[in-house]
Amino acid sequence: MSLSSLNRGLKILTMIADHGRMRVDEIAAALDIPSSSAYRYIKLFRETDYLYELDGYYYPGVRVSSRDEQSEKQHLVEVAAPALSRLCQQTGETVMLTVRVQMAALCLERISPRRADALSFYRGSVRPLHAGASATALLAYAPADVLTAVEEGTMRRFTAMTPDASRLKITLPAIRSNGFSVSEGEVDPFMVAVAAPVFRNGHCICALSVAGRQQRLNGQTLDDVIEHVCQAAAELGRELDSAAGAAAWMTEEGW
Secondary structure (H helix, E strand, C coil), X not given: CCHHHHHHHHHHHHHHHHHCCECHHHHHHHHCCCHHHHHHHHHHHHHCCCEEEECCEEEECCCCCCHXXXXXXXXXXXXXXXXXXXXXXXXXXEEEEEEEECCEEEEEEEECCCCCCCCXXXXXXXXXXXXXXXXXXXXXXXXXXXXXXHHHCCXXXXXXXXXXXXXXXXXXXXXXXXCCEEEECCCCCCEEEEEEEEEECCEEXXXXXEEEECCXXXXXXXXXXXXXXXXXXXXXXXXXXXXXXXXXXXXXXCC
């Protein structure tokens, strides 16, 4: 890559970081280059985790951060590992650790039992904040400007069960009141998920979730899973408040 190409690539990353999000046509207009040229840079940055895309907009990815933040991100996974393993053993279902990265939910870790369901949320993937238990558990405790942007933005419909703005206005207060989120077929058809926020010093750091097929997660089984998820989230919160968890990545810093 020539120096001029490198400089252009750095300008693209800097612009997106400064604006928070941009479309390809906006990037092309700002740099006075063809959209096809802008897209080539975007494709490279997406493949290397410097950017992620949601609904036509490109956002800074997990690599657009300091070296310290990257090591702390990994440390959060390490701190949460025992809780994730116990939750997987207790429920026999797939468990996930999710954090909010600006306007998206990012899956940091996923542990599946030997019998694993086909889920679209996997380690390193992102999804909008308006759909799915993991995402809405984070959205319920997001800053006011994030809530407003989600409610006023375009909400992608994954299934007929995907929430719209009016439903979110009912769902989010219920999540804050109950302390957990339950979704049924909002992203993946016939799948149920339960998620609970994890707090440190009053801030929502991440969410723990369990997901599986509706035919298994219903009735008393679903009630038991909700209890397990809430207990695991509370235990992880206490761990993050301890000296051992003091260095874990805090997502509210800078995001």
